[in-house]
Amino acid sequence: METNLFDKYGGFSTVSKIVMRLYDKLLDDDDVGPFFDDVDMPKLIDHQTKFVATLMGGPASFSDTHIERAHRNLDIEPLHFDRLKALVDETLREFDVEDEDIEAVLAEFEARRDILVGAS
Template sequence: MADGTLYDRLGGEPAVGAVVSEFYDRVLADERVSHHFEDVDMADQRSHQTKFLSAVTGGPMRYEGDEMAVAHEGLAITDAEFDAVAGHLDDALREFDVDDADRGAVLEAVEAYREAIVEGA
């Protein structure tokens, strides 16, 4: 594994932004989860997600959105939906040739938020 933060190894803001764009293209094409984004400003959502992933991977950007539980309150997100979205993130990371260890680290960082995102978790 290369030196530096996970954010640095991913390629910094441009690479994280590209992964987020690919990720949301996949999510929005998936009828299992796309309904959660029907009334969402996707440019804003992509920006928030880029900041969030940057923050959890050790980057300089700060995520200043709502707390995860507040942001996802009332959306009735299930474990299966969380898993589907996490799968799309993994696939997007693979699309950009992120190595196994770094992909695992990103997914582990996101997994830490499952309880705040999934209703009833």
């Protein structure tokens, strides 16, 4: 039986740690950090944990419509999206996620570029 990435790397316990570490990096980043000013971080981290779980084949699910609505009023440019992907890559490596699995997760992010970049 083939295991999805969510189960392979420890389910919500690990995904939650990955997301919390990712947000430590995002908040400290000069390019993307300002997007999180005045944001309810516990709520956002909960949503992002479910979103990343979805990308990894886990049980939570987020539709592209939901993602688009959540980012509608943000002026996300290609630079911001690329920086996010670089930080996701870096963070997944810290958790010993295998290269091919990182590529799969990044491909899932990339598949949503058009609904995030320039959505405002």
